[in-house]
Amino acid sequence: MSEQKQPQQPQQKKKKVSPQVWKFYKVSGAELTRLKKECPRCGKGFFLAEHRDRLTCGNCGYSSFKSK
Ligand SMILES: [Zn+2]
Numbered sequence: 001m002s003e004q005k006q007p008q009q010p011q012q013k014k015k016k017v018s019p020q021v022w023k024f025y026k027v028s029g030a031e032l033t034r035l036k037k038e039c040p041r042c043g044k045g046f047f048l049a050e051h052r053d054r055l056t057c058g059n060c061g062y063s064s065f066k067s068k
Contacts, residue, residue: 037064 026033039046039057048055048064056063
């Protein structure tokens with residue numbers, strides 16, 4: 001078995017992080033409050049996008065309809 005090591009590529013894909021993720025948190029004093037709901041499927045770090053009548057997860061497609 002001989003595994004060839006691939007040379008490091010200069011163009012490594014960076015982990016895609018939304019630049020607007022800070023909007024999902026609200027910091028008041030020392031407390032951090034989440035403004036958005038997290039996806040029940042994907043877990044922490046995956047927030048549901050808010051639509052007029054529903055919340056959706058862009059990662060897995062989960063959608064939750066708002067109830068009054
Ligand atoms: Zn999800």
